[in-house]
Amino acid sequence: MEGRRGIPIIDLEDFPVQIGKLMVEASEEWGCFRVINHKIPSTLMSEMKKVVTSLFDLPMDIKRRNTDVFPNSGYRAPSSYVDNSLYESMGMYDMASSQGVTTFCAQLDASPHQREIIDKYVKAVHELAMDLAHKLAQTMGFKGCIEFQGWHSICRLMKYHFSPESVGSIGAPLHTDSGFMTILQDDEYVGGLEILDKSGESVPVDPLPGAFLVNLGDIAMAWSNGRLYNVKHRVACKQAATRVSIASFILGPKDGFVKAPAEFVDSQHPPLYSPFTYDDYVNTRQSKSIRDGEVLLQLLPSHS
C-alpha cells in the first residue's frame, strides 16, 4: 500500500544541486516544504518562542500600541474577528531592518534581553529566506538578481487560544500568503496547520521540532508566471492547547513592478498577468477581503 503523501522535507545539509532541485519540485508541486538542518540553532527558536509567549502576556493597552504601519502588520485582538475569536497576533514590519526591530520593541517596551533574541532571530530567519529564495530562482533558470533585500517584510507572531470548546473549529481560515515566501516556525507540539494539495485534499502539517515550513505565496506565483504554486492553508483547532507560531513573510518589492522575467515567458507560456505593484495588490486583496490568490485574477485580467 502506498504511504500517505506528506509535505516534502528538504535537508539543507544535502548537496547544493540536490537541494535546489528538490526545492523547485516541492514549490511547483506543493507550494511548500519543510527545511531541516538549517543553520538556525534550536535554542534560538525556543528562546524566540518564549519571548513571543511573554509578549502576548502583556496588558492589552500595551499590545494595542503595536499599530499597523503596513496593511495587516500590527496587533489584532482575538475579538477583532467576527468569525474568529481564537486568533491573536502582533507583527513587526520591516523585520530585516534595525529600524523595524527598534520600532516594534519600543511599542511593546521589550526588555534588552527580549530585544536581543528578537533581533538575532529575525536576522537569522531573514538570511535563511534570502538564501532559499535566491537558490530557488537560480535553479529555475533565472539569470538576473532579485533584490529581495529591499522588499517589504513582516514577522508576525501568533497565538491561538485553543480550548476544549474550540476543538473542531477554525483558528485561521483558508488563505494563501500574499507575498513571495514565508518562513514559518509552527508550534513544535500543537498541530492544526493543514494545507490543500493541488487536488484539493487537505494534508496535515504535523509538528516537526527544529524545522521550518516554507510557503510560496501569490507573488511567487505571479513572478514565476504560474510555475511556483501559492499553497492554500488554514489552521484548525485539533486539541485544547495554546498554539504559538511565528511567520516571517518576504512580501514584495517596495518600488517597481512584479513581472515575470523573460526566462519564464515563451510562446507556450504567454504572460499570465500584467505587471503590478505589490502595494496595489495587497490593498486590493485587503479592500475586497479576499484571502487567496484569486485576487490576482480580479486585479489583472489575463492577456488576450
Ligand SMILES: O=C(O)CCC(=O)C(=O)O
Ligand atoms: O499559524 C500558523 O501555523 C500559520 C499562520 C499563517 O498561515 C499565516 O499567518 O499566514
Ligand SMILES: [Fe+2]
Ligand atoms: Fe499563511
